[in-house]
Amino acid sequence: xxxxxxxxxxxxxxxxxxxxxxxxxxxxxxxxxxxxxxxxxxxxxxxxxxxxxxxxxxxxxxxxxxxxxxxxxxxxxxxxxxxxxxxxxxxxxxxxxxxxxxxxxxxxxxxxxxxxxxxxxxxxxxxxxxxxxxxxxxxxxxxxxxxxxxxxxxxxxxxxxxxxxxxxxxxxxxxxxxxxxxxxxxxxxxxxxxxxxxxxxxxxxxxxxxxxxxxxx
Amino acid sequence: xxxxxxxxxxxxxxxxxxxxxxxxxxxxxxxxxxxxxxxxxxxxxxxxxxxxxxxxxxxxxxxxxxxxxxxxxxxxxxxxxxxxxxxxxxxxxxxxxxxxxxxxxxxxxxxxxxxxxxxxxxxxxxxxxxxxxxxxxxxxxxxxxxxxxxxxxxxxxxxxxxxxxxxxxxxxxxxxxxxxxxxxxxxxxxxxxxxxxxxxxxxxxxxxxxxxxxxxxxxxxxxxxxxxxxxxxxxxxxxxxxxxxxxxxxxxxxxxx
Numbered sequence: 001x002x003x004x005x006x007x008x009x010x011x012x013x014x015x016x017x018x019x020x021x022x023x024x025x026x027x028x029x030x031x032x033x034x035x036x037x038x039x040x041x042x043x044x045x046x047x048x049x050x051x052x053x054x055x056x057x058x059x060x061x062x063x064x065x066x067x068x069x070x071x072x073x074x075x076x077x078x079x080x081x082x083x084x085x086x087x088x089x090x091x092x093x094x095x096x097x098x099x100x101x102x103x104x105x106x107x108x109x110x111x112x113x114x115x116x117x118x119x120x121x122x123x124x125x126x127x128x129x130x131x132x133x134x135x136x137x138x139x140x141x142x143x144x145x146x147x148x149x150x151x152x153x154x155x156x157x158x159x160x161x162x163x164x165x166x167x168x169x170x171x172x173x174x175x176x177x178x179x180x181x182x183x184x185x186x187x188x189x190x191x192x193x194x195x196x197x198x199x200x201x202x203x204x205x206x207x208x209x210x211x212x213x214x215x216x217x
Numbered sequence: 218x219x220x221x222x223x224x225x226x227x228x229x230x231x232x233x234x235x236x237x238x239x240x241x242x243x244x245x246x247x248x249x250x251x252x253x254x255x256x257x258x259x260x261x262x263x264x265x266x267x268x269x270x271x272x273x274x275x276x277x278x279x280x281x282x283x284x285x286x287x288x289x290x291x292x293x294x295x296x297x298x299x300x301x302x303x304x305x306x307x308x309x310x311x312x313x314x315x316x317x318x319x320x321x322x323x324x325x326x327x328x329x330x331x332x333x334x335x336x337x338x339x340x341x342x343x344x345x346x347x348x349x350x351x352x353x354x355x356x357x358x359x360x361x362x363x364x365x366x367x368x369x370x371x372x373x374x375x376x377x378x379x380x381x382x383x384x385x386x387x388x389x390x391x392x393x394x395x396x397x398x399x400x401x402x403x404x405x406x407x408x409x410x411x412x413x414x415x416x417x418x419x420x421x422x423x424x425x426x427x428x429x430x431x432x433x434x435x436x437x438x439x440x441x442x443x444x445x446x447x448x449x450x451x452x453x454x455x456x457x458x459x460x461x462x463x464x465x466x467x468x469x470x471x472x473x474x
Contacts (some may be wrong), residue, residue, distance in 0.1 A: 050382060051469055051471070052381060052382070053471055054469070054471070072469045072470050073381075073384050073385065073470060076381060076383070080382070081382040082382075083379065083382065087375045089376065099380075099383060100384060103385040103389050105385070106383075150383070151382070151383065
């Protein structure tokens with residue numbers, strides 16, 4: 001899945017533009033890191049790609065077709081988005097992980113069984129957590145990893161991550177960094193992550209940009 | 218027993234209650250005197266106007282005029298709802314108004330034509346008071362439901378957007394909110410079913426008894442009224458909440474509120 005951002009701009013209520021002239025081509029399988037101070041519009045940029053909101057100007061193309069030409073719920077499933085503040089519901093870990101399977105868009109994807117879910121938890125250093133635990137009782141770092149696993153369960157082709165490691169301790173941070181690199185390498189999932197802290201990789205060299213009011217540098 | 222006619226002097230005598238309440242408000246510095254007086258003036262004016270309109274409509278017995286009056290009453294109910302539900306981003310007046318006309322007219326026609334079997338079904342002595350009770354009660358249900366809908370959508374923005382990120386439609390993302398909202402709107406009329414006759418003697422029954430009806434006839438009417446109120450609050454709340462929820466999202470399933 002190729003993604004092109006062409007002259008994207010975003011402005012809120014007649015205020016000065018948050019950013020403009022954002023141009024970027026992301027090929028399938030790329031690993032892109034977008035940096036910038038808080039308030040620079042990094043999260044908003046991800047929201048535009050996921051079509052949670054519309055840009056003030058410019059175009060987003062997916063495989064050379066305008067984003068608005070796609071069915072919005074299908075495209076959101078294909079472009080997974082892990083938000084900065086992880087949202088979990090007052091329910092078990094299992095039901096939180098299986099949430100996307102309650103939606104029609106995921107009806108063609110096989111619903112994972114408990115063994116698969118438990119393996120995923122273990123891979124993200126959450127092996128002490130049972131699928132029957134209440135998700136609200138997890139720490140922020142654990143919720144963040146749960147949110148990441150949940151998004152990956154519906155096989156996105158592009159994964160947008162908003163500050164995926166900022167709430168994590170050094171050990172968990174390394175795990176998430178390795179895991180993102182791993183899914184990028186093995187499953188060819190394109191990763192676009194925004195962060196204000198360092199994100200280290202082992203095998204690959206990510207394409208790193210900085211978001212400024214006048215575009216990406 | 219014949220109904221005792223109220224003379225204008227007796228009506229004026231009734232104002233003593235407002236004088237007492239206003240004096241109390243003044244002494245306790247509640248600042249409600251103005252509202253009490255304005256409310257009293259409006260009660261007199263609105264009810265006298267309705268009295269004359271009803272006398273006129275009862276004499277003509279014209280189906281179009283009766284339905285027009287009914288629509289006019291719904292218009293004011295929808296207007297009152299708009300005033301009480303503070304929402305600026307989503308315009309909900311017209312869909313609420315239209316949904317109220319459809320659902321409340323249907324229930325009222327069923328009650329007069331099928332259940333009470335008035336001939337013709339639009340006989341205003343039945344159609345207008347029964348319809349009025351539906352509108353009055355359902356108005357509260359719709360106000361509670363819409364107020365709750367907008368506040369829940371705002372409070373749960375993060376959860377709704379998470380659902381969107383995972384591929385949900387706006388219907389899927391807000392299913393649980395809708396259920397809570399409709400329940401909240403219906404609870405007062407269900408509570409009324411539980412306590413009627415024990416805690417309160419409803420207005421219609423009281424009116425019929427005062428007018429000299431046999432209490433057993435009065436309670437039969439009251440049972441019909443109670444059940445039709447539950448039905449109309451349910452139908453009204455379900456339709457209106459669904460229609461208004463649609464307006465809270467764009468075609469691309471993005472939140473407007």
